[in-house]
Amino acid sequence: MDYKEEIKVFSSFLKRRGLKHTDQREEILKAFLSEEKHLTADDLYLLVMKKNPAIGHATVYRTLKLLCGANLASEIYLKDNRVCYEHKYGHRAHEHMVCVHCGKTIELRIPEIESLVKKVEKEHGFKLNDYALKLSGICAKCGKDTK
């Protein structure tokens, strides 16, 4: 995969902001896209390290913020104050199910939510940016293991 599409989105975001397109940023973006599951900043750092050990910790953190700004990634906040990042481009999954036992996160698709959320938005005069539904509990696998 070449991620041409996403790289273009990122590039134009950077240009629009007067920022620069660097090798590090592109490498980090590619590594991020290559992993389908959710990543913490540190997970991504380790992934990037394998390709290019010269890239620093801070750069990964910084680039993740940029990716969020470019709407290529979004942050999700899990238990224990951990932050994960997920792909956003071409996605619109804001519903997650997290297993409090093994930590696995499943993305859900609950179309009915959208209309509910819209209704609430109108009722409260809120201008919605985003929403997130998070279910937490014990996943099927862990439920079996602990039985």
Add this chain to the structure above:
Amino acid sequence: MDYKEEIKVFSSFLKRRGLKHTDQREEILKAFLSEEKHLTADDLYLLVMKKNPAIGHATVYRTLKLLCGANLASEIYLKDNRVCYEHKYGHRAHEHMVCVHCGKTIELRIPEIESLVKKVEKEHGFKLNDYALKLSGICAKCGKDTK
């Protein structure tokens, strides 16, 4: 208010766990209940300080964990990795709307969610502990201010 009910719940929780009912714990619980809005651990610490400056930071943190265990409080995870605590006893609001501008949090009541969540739970063989719906955007007031 005497919070008799909640104190009893806490007491029996402690006994059940072989833990002790101390003045500090009760004071912290009362302070927590006295404030209707969401609190960070530090907010609560400052509140408790006013009544009893001798109570330490760590004790507040520890007691909040206990309150969660006793189902009197629950944690909510906001942007920037901040954790807040909200009342849980007699509550069942898991729906929040957070203004990304002023930071205000509004508790919602969306009864339809419950059945949606139940459906998903069944579909995935998940054993649900909790769920949280978080809407984020600009609240009516801030929307007006920035117009």
Add this chain to the structure above:
DNA sequence: ATGATATTGATAATCAATATCAAGTAGGGG
């Protein structure tokens, strides 16, 4: 190519939350 400006990586700094530990209590059994 040049130069203004953004970027990088190493390091130090920050912050909330947690672990440690000696001294102080609670509260059940006698």
Add this chain to the structure above:
DNA sequence: CCCCTACTTGATATTGATTATCAATATCAT
């Protein structure tokens, strides 16, 4: 009612994730 043991406390040190700092370097419009 007192003892004893185990739980608690508060001060402090520690952790771990994220950010700030800063000199050296790279980008890109011209």
